[in-house]
Amino acid sequence: MEMNSSGRSRGRGRALKFVVPIVIAIGVALFKYASAPTVIDAETGRKIRGSLTDQQGETLGLQSFQEVLRSERVVPSGPAADQVVRVAKRLIEIVRQAEPGFDWKVSVVDSPQVNAFCLPGGKIVVYTGLLPVAKNDDGLAIVMGHEIAHAVLRHSSQRMLKTEVLNTVMQGASTAVALGDMSLEQQRLVMGALGLGTKFGVLMPFSRDHEAEADERGLLYAARAGYNPQEAVAFWERMSAAGSGGQPPEFLSTHPSHGSRIAHLREIMPKALSEYDRATGKQR
Numbered sequence: 001m002e003m004n005s006s007g008r009s010r011g012r013g014r015a016l017k018f019v020v021p022i023v024i025a026i027g028v029a030l031f032k033y034a035s036a037p038t039v040i041d042a043e044t045g046r047k048i049r050g051s052l053t054d055q056q057g058e059t060l061g062l063q064s065f066q067e068v069l070r071s072e073r074v075v076p077s078g079p080a081a082d083q084v085v086r087v088a089k090r091l092i093e094i095v096r097q098a099e100p101g102f103d104w105k106v107s108v109v110d111s112p113q114v115n116a117f118c119l120p121g122g123k124i125v126v127y128t129g130l131l132p133v134a135k136n137d138d139g140l141a142i143v144m145g146h147e148i149a150h151a152v153l154r155h156s157s158q159r160m161l162k163t164e165v166l167n168t169v170m171q172g173a174s175t176a177v178a179l180g181d182m183s184l185e186q187q188r189l190v191m192g193a194l195g196l197g198t199k200f201g202v203l204m205p206f207s208r209d210h211e212a213e214a215d216e217r218g219l220l221y222a223a224r225a226g227y228n229p230q231e232a233v234a235f236w237e238r239m240s241a242a243g244s245g246g247q248p249p250e251f252l253s254t255h256p257s258h259g260s261r262i263a264h265l266r267e268i269m270p271k272a273l274s275e276y277d278r279a280t281g282k283q284r
Contacts, residue, residue, distance in 0.1 A: 029168040036161050039154060042098035043217065050157025051164060054101060057120030057157055065105060065123035075108040075128065084108045084126045087140050090225040091148055092122075099152055114242065118147040120156060133242055139235040141227035145218030153217065155210045212264055219265065219272045226279045229272035232265045 037053045040046070052060070075081045088106040096102070102122035112129040119125075124144065134140040150156070215232075223229040240258035276282070 026169060029165045032168060033161065033165050037157075041153065043220075048154050048158065049161060050154045051160035052120070052154075052157040054121070057154070058103065059121075061119035061121035061123045061151075062103075064119050065107070065125070068109065068125055069107060073110040075110050080128050080131055081108045083131065083137065083140065084144075087137050087144055087227075088124055090227075091141060091145055091221055094221050094224045095148055095152060102151075114239070116143050116147050118144075118151040120151055120154070122148075122151060124148070133238050134235060135238065136231070138222075138228045138231035139238075141222040141225060142218065142229070142232045142235050145221040145225075145227075146214045147218070148221060149214040149217035150210070153210070153213060155214065158210070159207065211261070215261060215265060216268050219268065220275055223272040223276035224279050226276070229269060229276055232272075233262055233269075236262050236265065 033049065036049045036051060039048050039050075039054065041048055050057075085106055088104075092104050096104075099122070104122040104124070106124045107126075109125055109127050111127045113127040114129045114133050116124070116126040116130050124147065126140075126144065130143060131140065134143055219229050219232055222232075236258055240262075
């Protein structure tokens with residue numbers, strides 16, 4: 001009986017060594033999430049939690065924007081700059097109603113990259129390589145609306161918070177595994193499996209959800225600014241045709257496949273067309 005009692009005590013001790021660090025880590029992670037800065041999305045009234053306050057986001061966004069301007073060839077004037085500024089002004093006019101605190105800045109970079117982004121606080125950069133694929137103002141508005149939506153929805157701040165919370169839980173799991181009776185090889189296998197699960201099961205789907213959300217919100221911004229939202233499908237078909245080497249499987253990517261994206265855009269198109277008709281005074 002003594003040996004059985006002693007064995008049970010050792011078993012409970014090992015269990016506590018494993019459970020306690022995880023419980024503490026989860027508690028800390030929940031506190032981080034609950035105490036994170038929040039803003040209210042003017043479109044939906046939903047509370048958005050992120051790692052950064054708007055002031056911190058504005059500071060980091062401006063620093064990154066200035067770094068881009070220092071390291072890249074900026075196009076100060078000409079047809080490309082005129083087109084980007086023209087589209088940006090109309091989109092910003094729509095978004096400014098919901099985000100009066102953003103300090104908007106727009107720049108065009110001379111580069112073959114098919115890319116554009118909007119940094120926290122409203123710093124927009126468009127690469128000239130995007131313009132032939134965008135093809136026209138409507139196509140450009142689709143892309144810029146999407147990138148502006150990322151900034152308005154604080155997606156980068158949300159991802160930072162999600163990563164911080166998951167890292168805290170992973171640190172607790174790592175401590176629990178280290179205190180257990182596993183060999184170093186077993187510990188590496190367990191932590192590797194947890195890391196992959198977190199990456200493919202949480203972070204990547206989270207990013208794909210953000211892309212879908214930015215597609216929808218950006219489409220509405222473009223439509224409200226008087227740009228034809230139907231150009232979104234045509235744009236992504238051109239992007240798909242322009243892509244070399246194809247895309248990785250969707251579950252291995254932070255972005256939805258072109259096919260999934262196009263299907264989603266078609267699904268939400270009636271709502272966007274309604275906004276477009278209202279903005280342009282058209283009737284169907």
